[in-house]
Amino acid sequence: MIGRAMAEPLMVYRVIDSPIGPLMLAASDGVLRRLAFVRDGMPPPEPDWARDLGELDDVVRQLEAYFAGRLKQFTIPVGPHGTPFQQRVWTALQQIPYGETTSYGALARRIGAESAVRAVGAANGANPIAVIIPCHRVIGADGSLTGFGGGLPTKRALLELEQGIRRML
Numbered sequence: 651m652i653g654r655a656m657a658e659p660l661m662v663y664r665v666i667d668s669p670i671g672p673l674m675l676a677a678s679d680g681v682l683r684r685l686a687f688v689r690d691g692m693p694p695p696e697p698d699w700a701r702d703l704g705e706l707d708d709v710v711r712q713l714e715a716y717f718a719g720r721l722k723q724f725t726i727p728v729g730p731h732g733t734p735f736q737q738r739v740w741t742a743l744q745q746i747p748y749g750e751t752t753s754y755g756a757l758a759r760r761i762g763a764e765s766a767v768r769a770v771g772a773a774n775g776a777n778p779i780a781v782i783i784p785c786h787r788v789i790g791a792d793g794s795l796t797g798f799g800g801g802l803p804t805k806r807a808l809l810e811l812e813q814g815i816r817r818m819l
Contacts, residue, residue: 660678660698661677661678661683661695661696662676662678662699662701662702662703662705663675663676663677663695663699663700663701663702664701664702664706664710665688666710666713668713668717669717670687670717670807671687671800672687673685673687673780675702675706677705678729681729682706682726682728682729682779682782683729683778683779684778685709685782686780687799687800708726709782712724712726713782716811717811719814722749724782728779728782730777730779732773735763735766735773736776738763739757740773742760742761743757743774743777743784743785743788744783744784746784749813749814751787751809752787752789754767754770754771754790755767757770757788758770771796771797775797777799780800785799786798786800786804786808787809787812
């Protein structure tokens with residue numbers, strides 16, 4: 651039998667307002683697959699995705715608590731799609747403690763790929779689950795803020811939130 655049961659599971663999505671702008675959440679089988687910044691010109695969700703009817707409620711609650719400064723560690727199951735190398739980088743990102751930062755070089759060393767700093771940067775930039783997989787915690791070796799899909803002002807705001815400098819909600 652060919653059909654949805656044999657194909658990929660149904661992806662549900664929701665766009666929410668947040669202190670850092672609109673965010674699109676997408677999940678399948680109770681696992682968060684995407685958290686993306688909604689920007690002008692961003693393509694709409696895939697045509698076969700369905701609007702969320704409650705599956706993403708816990709994600710929304712945890713994000714609200716995070717932005718209010720009450721949550722330091724997410725307990726949301728995540729399942730980003732990527733290459734094995736990207737998966738290693740994204741797993742290492744989740745080990746950077748709340749309120750701390752690391753450099754691309756240190757992240758490369760952490761995963762045993764000292765000479766792959768640029769590839770680590772590319773994997774960091776390809777992170778499909780922003781904020782929850784905290785790619786914003788990676789900065790330049792000199793301490794400067796470097797590229798971020800949500801923009802450098804958003805990266806700064808997230809880091810300030812985690813350092814207790816700013817409350818967003």
